[in-house]
């Protein structure tokens with residue numbers, strides 16, 4: 001089968017088309033004939049050599065795919081050959097075939113196109129676990145989402161809105177801000193020319209927000225704490241602005257704020273299987289009803305993976321970038 005390999009860390013040009021044997025599923029795994037793979041920011045870090053795959057994972061990139069079941073391990077009863085699915089992987093999605101633990105595989109709703117389905121897994125697992133499980137967002141509360149037009153951001157905005165929360169987002173251009181508002185944010189702040197703390201406090205009459213989904217960290221942490229309401233929760237999922245922050249504990253104590261964060265990829269399959277059940281119960285009905293729309297920026301052929309990475313690194317995209325496998 002064809003795959004995209006990264007023989008040496010570096011720029012997009014280090015992504016090369018290569019060949020591997022088709023992997024074989026273990027007892028509780030399925031083999032997926034991949035229709036499309038979703039791109040994630042983590043793939044860029046892996047390509048640069050800054051995010052090595054966990055032990056046992058394929059060496060080549062790709063954290064999520066859509067496709068059809070080609071074969072199932074002997075303990076799998078949930079899926080049969082030909083079923084349309086999407087799956088969260090520990091790696092190896094940039095390939096014509098991929099193996100996934102059954103606890104990380106979900107059936108595609110009928111209204112989701114086989115290619116578009118590749119945009120679902122990573123964003124839904126990440127947003128559900130961070131905003132709803134760890135952040136405990138409730139209906140009637142306010143969520144601040146940084147990076148509102150990222151793959152993660154567009155999912156967080158729509159899910160939180162459909163949950164009955166009010167959503168404020170940040171993004172790096174006015175066009176992106178208008179997009180965030182078109183999918184459910186009541187306010188989007190262009191963080192390049194407006195201070196998000198002041199804008200957030202103004203929009204909440206000085207109260208602040210209940211939950212923040214942050215992918216920046218660094219000097220954002222102190223500012224996020226300023227923007228939190230009493231008993232607010234800050235959930236950090238990436239450190240694009242730096243992994244260390246200086247914070248004022250008195251402000252945390254006064255607000256009884258909760259600071260947390262998580263990384264999905266190294267979590268055990270048992271945890272991901274729990275999230276899968278929650279997605280089937282709470283998120284898949286919203287995909288079926290159209291409350292959660294899949295937002296695709298562009299699709300590229302597998303052989304054009306380097307171009308797809310350049311697109312993501314340009315940060316011009318809105319929503320998900322996909323790689324398609326063709327026939």
Ligand SMILES: NC(=O)c1ccc[n+]([C@@H]2O[C@H](COP(=O)([O-])OP(=O)(O)OC[C@H]3O[C@@H](n4cnc5c(N)ncnc54)[C@H](OP(=O)(O)O)[C@@H]3O)[C@@H](O)[C@H]2O)c1
Pocket residue numbers: 039040041042122126146147148149150151152153170171172173176191215216236237238239240241262263264265312315316319
């Ligand atoms: N912890 C986890 O388990 C987990 C899982 C999945 C993803 N993630 C992380 O979540 C983030 C989004 O992932 P993705 O794949 O959806 O990537 P993506 O589409 O490339 O999004 C990256 C986003 O970061 C935003 N950003 C960068 N600097 C910012 C700043 N100073 N203020 C506000 N926004 C800023 C960008 O906004 P502009 O382009 O508008 O500047 C862009 O929307 C990535 O950092 C990724 O590593 C974490």
